[in-house]
Amino acid sequence: MALVLYNTLTGRKEPLVPVQAGRVGLYVCGPTVYDHSHIGHARAAVVFDVLVRHLTRRGYQVTYVRNFTDVDDKIIQRANENGEDCRTLAERHIQSYHDDMDALGNQRPDFEPRATEYIESMVRDIQAMIANGSAYPVDGDVYFDVTRPRQYGRLSGRNLEDMRAGARVEVDERKRSPFDFALWKESKPGEPAWPTPWGVPGRPGWHTECLAMSHDLLGAAFDIHGGGHDLVFPHHENEIAQADALGRPFARLWMHNGFVRVNQEKMSKSLGNFFTIRQVREKFHPEVIRLFLLTKQYRGPVDFSEEALLDNKKGLDKAYRSLREAAEFGPPADPGPETAELWETFQAALDDDLNTAKALGHLFEAVRELNRLLDEARSGKPDKDRIRSWAGFIRAMGAVFGFLEREDWGDVAEAEDGLSAEAVEDLIRQRNEARGSKNWAEADRIRNELKSQGVVLEDTAGKTTWRRVT
RNA sequence: GGCGGCAUAGCCAAGUGGUAAGGCAGCGGUCUGCAAAACCGUUAUUCCCCGGUUCGAAUCCGGGUGCCGCCUCCA
Structure with missing residues (x-):
């Protein structure tokens, strides 16, 4: 039976038919590195990690790319608040992300490009869009004209007429359409800036980087583009619009993982109901987190x-x-x-x-x-x-x-507080002496004492094993 | 206002036309000095509600109800 995947673009499950037989190019949108990652980020990473493992197991040669957005308004803002430079901030959170993902047992992607390493490619694409009239400069910024692609909204299933302009953000009157998005932003003094052929130093908008990076690493036409469901609109929609504007083939199949919720609501920074991966790791083993995230279809x-x-x-x-x-x-x-x-x-x-x-x-x-x-x-x-x-x-x-691969399960975790392994085994020895003389009261007393310390005993033929419980 | 998703036992969750996987919890049994663990059995005559199609529907169609997500921060 063929491997089928749900394609957001068509709204149905489709057989995976790679561009090149036997090979799969996968691009997944990674995090913006201005803060520690939460369980929602973990889910996306785990889901696509399992996809890669399964595809590999199925004999495909997978090229897995997951980017880091390391230049962005939030990074600039946070760096200013901290009084550090953007690069330092981003670097620290890339390490934090790696630490979390490694702990969760996710294999590293084949490529982990950073937006700042692909500015030239982005400038190249933006310039081409200016040249063919699908993008226009306003003051120092460059905007994409959403009325240009024939089918803007085809990924998210919406059209420009039915969208609510200004629903969440003030409408910028300088734009031709309220849904036009920034390809390039002029930098204020002190902000990261790169030179441009059109003369205004600045930084890229968010939606161009994945287009440029996927193109450079996987080629124009590749197999799967993935990310969280919240990226469908506007991020992925805008990527597709740009590819259309450039007349460039793009990802064939779009996969989006669902949200992690807390009390029936989406886990998000704005609601303040998020748990960082490192927080959860303090109480639960990463493999438990991983299993939990896989208990439901993605x-x-x-x-x-x-x-x-x-x-x-x-x-x-x-x-x-x-x-x-x-x-x-x-x-x-x-x-x-x-x-x-x-x-x-x-x-x-x-x-x-x-x-x-x-x-x-x-x-x-x-x-x-x-x-x-x-x-x-x-x-x-x-x-x-x-x-x-x-x-x-x-x-x-x-x-x-990506689990059940440890040899030391059960002896791990929580060992730092509570009884040492030596102390536990000493008590077990005492108890087994009591059991040998049928002194059940003493044997049970010791077992209960250990239980109160979070250690559970199991008597099997000729041997007593123990484990810690939380 | 537009678009989309979901509703299955106490909880979590598979199942998209053929008679309800699996996990957690519970109950009965086996094992055990007693436990624990494990195994066996059991726990939804029924899949949000009301109609319809069909020999047959949790699964398809129509109409409700409830919850959630997106409509330029977001995985």
């Missing part, structure tokens, strides 16, 4: 809450526990023929517009099967080969999602 909204994270932590614990027990029967083996059917079903779910929620269901079916085998093993009939094969299968599915 196009729908996902509701953020501690309860939801906690539920997912339990699910991940369960899977890791099985893998750890399976490891006692040897390292994970290549998935055998027994798992082939489920593997196909799993892949088919991802082939269908990256249905991670469905695929995750299949992963947990495999966990249950592995636990069944482990139960049989405990009752004295170990089938090592099958155990190792199912463990390998679960790992393989985990690899597509």
Whole structure:
């Protein structure tokens, strides 16, 4: 079955037919680096990371580009507030972003271009748009004339007549249409500025950079352009308008991930209801965040809450526990023929517009099967080969999602506060001595004491294991 | 005002014509000194409401209701 993806441009799912057979060029809009990233940014990055993993797994050679917007009004404003220069501010937040994304287990894109590295290309494109009349200068700025492309609004499904001018922002009377957007802004003294052929030093507007960078790194016609749903209008609409104005082919398929919500509302800076990734990381392991973000198909909204994270932590614990027990029967083996059917079903779910929620269901079916085998093993009939094969299968599915790859799950996190591992094991020794003499009261007292310290014991045949819970 | 999305058990969430995946929580059982974990069974005669099409609909059509998003900050 073919891999299909929902295309915002056409409003339906379409088979992925690459420009060049076997290769996929993917461009995803990255963050504007003036602040730490929140869970919404994490979702976008995780979704497209899983897409890349799946496409790669499916045999495509993927070129993944994700940009940094490192020149922009908000960056200038924040830098001024902090009394530092824009470059320093941007650099710090690029590092912060990398730190978060690495922690979440996202692979680095093949290219991470910065807007400031592509000014020349942008100037080239803007000049071409001025030359063919689709852009016009006003004072020191340059605006794009939205009445020029034949179908302005085709991505977001709207037309100029029905839009509300000035709904959120004062109408700039100098523009021909209120929806004309800035390609170039004249710089005030002290602001970042680059020279131009039209004589006014300044900086680019937001909407040109992705056009220039995708063009230079992936070629004019490429396969997939992605980003958060809030980029559909105006950002991506305006990118398409410029490509049209330049007579340039552009991305074929447009993918947009849904929002992360808090109490039924979009997580956003303006509502103040956002949680930064680093905040959430203080309470939850990054793999838990990752699992949570994949529990729903990427196009729908996902509701953020501690309860939801906690539920997912339990699910991940369960899977890791099985893998750890399976490891006692040897390292994970290549998935055998027994798992082939489920593997196909799993892949088919991802082939269908990256249905991670469905695929995750299949992963947990495999966990249950592995636990069944482990139960049989405990009752004295170990089938090592099958155990190792199912463990390998679960790992393989985990690899597509980018989790279940740790060896130290359960011993990690929270270890800095509470009892040391030595102290725990000492108490376990004391308890097992009590158990040996059938002193159940003392054994239970020690177990309860550990439980109050967040350590849960599990007695299995001849051995007591422990884990920390939050 | 325009455009778009969503509504499935206590919670989260798959399922787009053939008789309700999966996770969390709950209940009963097995195992255990007791637990924990795991497994087995169970938990929606029914998919927001009202009509219609069909042998058959959560799934298609029409009409409601509710929630959300976008209409130049935003992943």
